[in-house]
Amino acid sequence: MGLSQEHEIHKRRFSRNLGVGIVLGGFVALVFALTIAKVTDGRPTQAFDHSVRIEQLPATE
Amino acid sequence: MSDSTSISYENEAQFGDYFALLKPRVMSLVVFTALVGLVVAPGGVNPVVGFASILFIAIGAGASGALNMWYDADIDAVMQRTANRPVPAGKVGAGEAYAIGITLSVMAVIMLALAANFFAAGLLAFTIFFYAVVYTMWLKRWTPQNIVIGGAAGAFPPMIGWAVVTGGISIESSLMFALILMWTPPHFWALALFMKEDYSKAGVPMLTVTHGRAVTRKHILAYTLILLPIAVGLGFTSVGGPFYLTVAVLMNLWFLKGAIEILRRPETAATADDYKVERTFFRFSIYYLFISFGALLVEATLKSYGLGGW
DSSP: OOTTOOOHHHHHHHHHHHHHHHHHHHHHHHHHHHHHHHHHTTSOOOOOSSSOOGGGSOOOO | OOSSOOOOOTTOOOHHHHHHTTOHHHHHHHHHHHHHHHHHSSSOOOHHHHHHHHHHHHHHHHHHHHHHHHHTHHHHHHSTTTTTSTTTTTSSOHHHHHHHHHHHHHHHHHHHHHHSOHHHHHHHHHHHHIIIIIIIIIITTTOTTHHHHHHHHHHHHHHHHHHHHHSSOOHHHHHHHHHHHHHHHHHHHHHHHHSHHHHHHHTOOOHHHHTOHHHHHHHHHHHHHHHHHHHHHHTTSTTOOHHHHHHHHHHHHHHHHHHHHHHHOOHHHHHHTTSHHHHHHHHHHHHHHHHHHHHHHHHHHHHHTTOSOO
16 A cells, blocks of 8 residues: 555546646637637737838838 | 544545536526527627627526525525535535635626626626525525516526627517516426425425415416517517517417416326326426527528528
8 A cells, every 4th residue: 555546536636626727728718719809800910010011101102 | 523533535526516516507508598699689799709708608607506506505405306416415515606606707797898898798797696696595585486586587698698799788689588587487387386395395485385286387377378479579570580480489389288288287187197297398398498599590590591580
């Protein structure tokens, strides 16, 4: 009888921990998906970084 | 008190026991009716927003179920039908059920406000309050009309689904609300007729206990008669159409037939065949709700192909 013996109760606790983990992971994924859905609103996104965006320049000609 | 304390782990909860706190079967009805309310509403929402909204409505409804199990643990322990619920079975503590109920309620309302709009979130908050406080704490132990008014809590989901898309209330969403509201009494009283020992043992003033079974039979018919014009009337609004109307007329006539059969049965005949007619009526009432809302869904789908609707 080693100390590491697996008791039935450990299985039950593992199922609980796993369940909570999956739920929390799912919640994070859902909030991320909601953010993407709300920010893009069906259109592709474009990052506002330091590169020049051609379509933002005043029209010349 | 001894030096060593033995703690029994036999009843320690599994994940499923916490899930059972949210009344999954009631939740499935909430998910379905809220989905129908959302789909039939004019306009539309981003599918992710729609999915998230339905999920938060379901979690809100589940949270109110957990609060109900916290408050009603004493009743649930006495009634055979509910004795296996996590709190009376000793798997989840009453305080834990309360904490889960409050936390999930707040989370669901806030998340629905962020995902959809504040109006829908307000309706969800009101629904949770109505079920947990108005029904569970005030009405259930006080009046035989408990389920008539308490049924409103179960009737809100399609209205919330509608509000997710439109941000408001309309004649269509009010009629969907009224349909479930008027459907609840016949549904539960049929159950009370054949679960007769349970409610009287628990001291819940069910109509069968306070006014007798003959009166309950009359009340079932009365509410079925009010339900009929509501369900059929919904067919003439913007969400209705020939398909829904046909289904509604057939289903309601069938429901009415069952209610009349229940009214005509003397108690002796009912005990003789172990409440066969009442059991059939109860089972049919569940199909009734799913098919009625299913027909609305079919009508909306047909409409998107230019076939359904008026």
